[in-house]
Amino acid sequence: MKRRNFIKTSSLASAGTISMPYILPSGLINMTTTAPMSEYVVFVLFAGGVRQQEAVLQRYLAEGQNENVEGNIMYNMLTGAPPDDKIAYGLDDTANNIIGGIPIDPILQTPLDQIGTLFPEVRFSKGGAGHFTGLSTGVSGNYSTTQGLKSRPSAPTIFEYLRRHAGFKATDCWFVGVGITGSRPLLNFSANEDYGRRYGGNFIAPTTTFGSPGMQHFMNFKNYHPDTEWTKILEMRDFLNQNFRNEGLEISHLYNDVEEEDSIKEFVKATFEKVNSGSLTLPPVNDNGDLKTIGYAVELLNWFKPKLTVVDMSNIDVCHGNYTAYLKNLHRGDHGIGFLWREIQRIPEMAGKTTLIVMPEHGRDLEPNPIMDDNDWFAYDHSGGNENTRRIFSLMAGPGIQAGLRVGGVNNPIGDASDIVPTIADLFGVKDTVINKGLLDPTARSLFDRI
Amino acid sequence: MNMQTSGRTAIKLLGLIGIMLFVSCEKEYYVYGINDVEITPVNSFKDKPKTHSQYISILYANMFQKAIGPNQMLQALKAIESIGDKQVAYDILVSKYMNDPDVKLPSNESMRSDPEEFVRDTYKRFLVRQPTEAELQWMINYIESRPSLTTELVYFSFATSNEHAHY
Numbered sequence: 001m002k003r004r005n006f007i008k009t010s011s012l013a014s015a016g017t018i019s020m021p022y023i024l025p026s027g028l029i030n031m032t033t034t035a036p037m038s039e040y041v042v043f044v045l046f047a048g049g050v051r052q053q054e055a056v057l058q059r060y061l062a063e064g065q066n067e068n069v070e071g072n073i074m075y076n077m078l079t080g081a082p083p084d085d086k087i088a089y090g091l092d093d094t095a096n097n098i099i100g101g102i103p104i105d106p107i108l109q110t111p112l113d114q115i116g117t118l119f120p121e122v123r124f125s126k127g128g129a130g131h132f133t134g135l136s137t138g139v140s141g142n143y144s145t146t147q148g149l150k151s152r153p154s155a156p157t158i159f160e161y162l163r164r165h166a167g168f169k170a171t172d173c174w175f176v177g178v179g180i181t182g183s184r185p186l187l188n189f190s191a192n193e194d195y196g197r198r199y200g201g202n203f204i205a206p207t208t209t210f211g212s213p214g215m216q217h218f219m220n221f222k223n224y225h226p227d228t229e230w231t232k233i234l235e236m237r238d239f240l241n242q243n244f245r246n247e248g249l250e251i252s253h254l255y256n257d258v259e260e261e262d263s264i265k266e267f268v269k270a271t272f273e274k275v276n277s278g279s280l281t282l283p284p285v286n287d288n289g290d291l292k293t294i295g296y297a298v299e300l301l302n303w304f305k306p307k308l309t310v311v312d313m314s315n316i317d318v319c320h321g322n323y324t325a326y327l328k329n330l331h332r333g334d335h336g337i338g339f340l341w342r343e344i345q346r347i348p349e350m351a352g353k354t355t356l357i358v359m360p361e362h363g364r365d366l367e368p369n370p371i372m373d374d375n376d377w378f379a380y381d382h383s384g385g386n387e388n389t390r391r392i393f394s395l396m397a398g399p400g401i402q403a404g405l406r407v408g409g410v411n412n413p414i415g416d417a418s419d420i421v422p423t424i425a426d427l428f429g430v431k432d433t434v435i436n437k438g439l440l441d442p443t444a445r446s447l448f449d450r451i
Numbered sequence: 452m453n454m455q456t457s458g459r460t461a462i463k464l465l466g467l468i469g470i471m472l473f474v475s476c477e478k479e480y481y482v483y484g485i486n487d488v489e490i491t492p493v494n495s496f497k498d499k500p501k502t503h504s505q506y507i508s509i510l511y512a513n514m515f516q517k518a519i520g521p522n523q524m525l526q527a528l529k530a531i532e533s534i535g536d537k538q539v540a541y542d543i544l545v546s547k548y549m550n551d552p553d554v555k556l557p558s559n560e561s562m563r564s565d566p567e568e569f570v571r572d573t574y575k576r577f578l579v580r581q582p583t584e585a586e587l588q589w590m591i592n593y594i595e596s597r598p599s600l601t602t603e604l605v606y607f608s609f610a611t612s613n614e615h616a617h618y
Contacts, residue, residue: 170536180532188535203535213529221547224604232600236608239589244613249498251616253538264539 033165037400038427040354042301042344043310043420045138047290047333048317049129049382050360052391054330056120057410061086064323064368065377073103073331076338077112077358077395088375089327091285099374100328104285107338112356115341116397117405117451122415124362125443129382129389132183134361134417135312139175139187141421141440150183152191155439158421159201160189162308165430170256171263172307173201176297178289178314180205187310188254192439200254201308202264206296207289209268210275219272226262234258267303274299283339288329290315294336298343305349308424311340312361319364323377341397355398355427359420363389392417394447398427407451418444493583497617503531506541506616513576513610514548516555538611545610549603557602566591569602577609 053063055074060083061067071083082103093101108115127133127145137143142155159173177184189200208214224230244250256264274280281302282295290313297311313333319326337358345351366388368378382389394415397403408414418441425434426446434440501509507527511519519527527544534540548554562569570590574582582590594600609615 175535177533180529185532185535200535205533208529208533213526214533216523217527217530218543218547220550221543222550224546224607228599229604232597232604233608233611236590236593236605237612239593240608240612240614244494244617249500249617250613251538251541251611252500254536256536256539261536261539261542264534264536265543268534268543 033433034429034431036427036429038353038355038398039307040305040344040350041308041357041398041424041427042297042340042354043138043308043357043424044337044340044359045135045310045312045361046337046358047313047329047360048131048315049134049319049362049364049389050316050330050392051319051364051380051388052121052393054327055360056118056393060327061377064380073327074334075106075111076108076334076341078118078334079111079113088324089331100324104331104335107284107335107342112337112341112358112395112397113406114404116356116395116401116403117407117447119394119407119415119447119450121408121410121413122359122392122394122417122419123413124390124392124417126441128384129362129364129386130384131314131317131361135182135184135187137417137441138359138361138420139310140190141418141444143418143441150186152186152189154191156190156192156195156199156437157187157201158308158310158424160192160195160199161421161425161430161434161437162428163199163201164195165433166307166428168307169260170200170202170254171260171304174300174304174306174309175201175203176293176300176309176311177203177205178207178293178312180208182314184312197252198255201310202254202256204296204300206271206300207292210271210296214268214272218268221265221269223269263304267300270303271296271299281343283336285332285335288315288332290329291332291336291339294340298340301344301350302347305347307428319380320369321371321379322373323368323379324373324375326380353399355396355401357394357396357420357423359394359417360392362417363391365389394419396423396447402451405451407447414450415447416441416443416445419447419450422446423448493580494578494614497614499618501616501618503528503537505618507531507544510545510548510610510615514545514554514606515551541611541616545607549607556606559601562594562602562605566594569594569605573605573609577606577612577615 053059058072058080060071061069069083069085072078072080073089075082087103088100090100090103092099126143132149136153139157140153140155144154147154162168162173175188185203188203189197280295281298283291286292286295315329316326316333318329341356344354362382364380364382365386369381371379422431422435422444423446425431426448431446508519531540570582570587574580
């Protein structure tokens with residue numbers, strides 16, 4: 001009944017918007033544009049290759065290690081009771097010398113799958129289950145299966161679509177990378193001739209910017225007075241750049257305007273101050289890179305209030321060699337998502353107006369590799385051709401999204417990894433424009449159209 | 452007999468001279484032309500972007516008059532790669548170096564006492580070329596008309612200019 005009501009409401013809304021062209025922020029009227037459903041979107045690529053068995057299926061050790069212990073270790077995102085035995089995913093119980101023996105307290109009173117809609121069986125349907133392919137598919141809606149590493153996505157990213165067709169500024173769009181490895185710095189714009197750097201989103205890998213490299217080469221950078229000093233620098237630089245600008249030879253900037261460039265610098269300076277004073281807004285537990293990245297992402301949300309923020313996490317990938325650490329990082333990833341949702345609701349401009357989307361970039365193998373950890377548990381890779389790597393989920397919560405709805409199931413997979421780009425385009429009212437460009441994977445559809 | 456022979460020889464000589472005179476008097480035509488020359492800016496040969504490593508090592512050498520160490524280079528490279536907008540990243544890097552007590556800048560007095568030499572040296576240091584006359588005059592005028600301008604601001608502009616990032 002609820003689902004029927006939702007579809008009815010959505011249909012009425014769609015019918016209403018077809019004949020109501022929406023005026024873009026840039027002032028242009030686009031007949032294929034509808035009123036946005038959400039003012040802000042945060043999309044988390046979660047979090048380095050997740051097995052369905054330990055995530056949505058809540059099987060804990062029952063399927064991975066052939067031990068009869070089931071339970072939900074992602075209780076900020078999913079509804080379900082946690083395991084009651086062999087707890088190894090939490091904080092270390094030093095008093096009793098049990099590694100990972102104390103589960104982290106939930107942050108959210110209500111799990112996100114009850115606040116929003118869960119697609120529990122989504123497919124990563126093409127290509128091999130590699131991190132870059134997964135991340136690239138997430139931001140471009142195209143698997144680009146013939147593309148190599150160390151090159152930009154061949155199809156436009158959601159940042160480019162939104163900057164070009166929804167009139168977003170550069171600082172409206174951010175990719176917050178967990179690091180600079182795995183070609184992550186290439187994910188903020190594509191190599192597509194009609195889009196590219198002109199419409200790219202901003203990128204930051206905060207654990208590097210504010211970690212040792214940034215501390216050595218960025219921290220305590222000099223502030224130039226905007227009127228007496230910076231103006232002169234810009235005047236002289238503009239003169240020097242004249243010839244090069246004419247020939248299209250530029251430093252690879254992202255078309256942030258002067259105010260936006262200043263704002264980024266101020267953000268970097270302010271964040272260094274918070275790092276040094278220990279006043280960063282970090283999750284209660286922040287003992288891995290993913291959780292620190294989430295904390296920095298919250299700082300970025302607070303500062304810029306971007307329209308679209310994509311965050312990626314990767315610590316779960318430790319599963320290649322350590323299953324116990326994988327469980328710990330999966331539990332922490334969920335902790336990070338709970339924290340992120342809570343903090344979004346604490347930003348006055350974004351509270352109640354933000355859609356959160358969470359999707360793993362790909363799954364992991366069904367069968368283990370031979371590596372065993374200290375608990376004698378086997379590790380898991382993500383191998384090409386293993387069907388279990390194609391099993392992922394999508395979760396979204398925010399304004400207008402049906403609460404507590406599950407779409408699809410184990411025997412009825414619904415959704416594709418390429419769906420998130422049209423879904424975000426849908427949320428911002430430019431779905432038709434994006435789809436009509438013909439550059440998405442043929443299977444890609446807005447998740448709203450799959451309900 | 453001798454008279455006849457010498458007479459024939461004389462006729463032959465006269466004929467030969469006549470032919471030579473006729474040939475030498477032929478009018479020759481010369482056509483002067485100009486080869487097409489493509490006129491390009493003095494910096495037009497710099498059409499390749501420096502890699503981040505190249506940019507950092509050259510910048511560091513220009514700012515500190517010594518080579519950057521391998522570990523410092525690696526860290527600087529990572530820092531640059533962690534920010535997507537490279538103009539912003541370069542601005543932050545250069546302003547960080549400007550805050551370093553070891554940075555080597557000419558004095559403001561030397562710039563004021565001989566602006567032309569300062570401009571020529573700065574072009575040579577950062578852009579590896581001499582300024583054009585127009586560039587030279589613009590920069591000298593800019594320096595002379597702004598008493599509060601410092602060598603640091605000039606160096607910053609050159610270090611973060613597009614030309615400095617190309618070779």
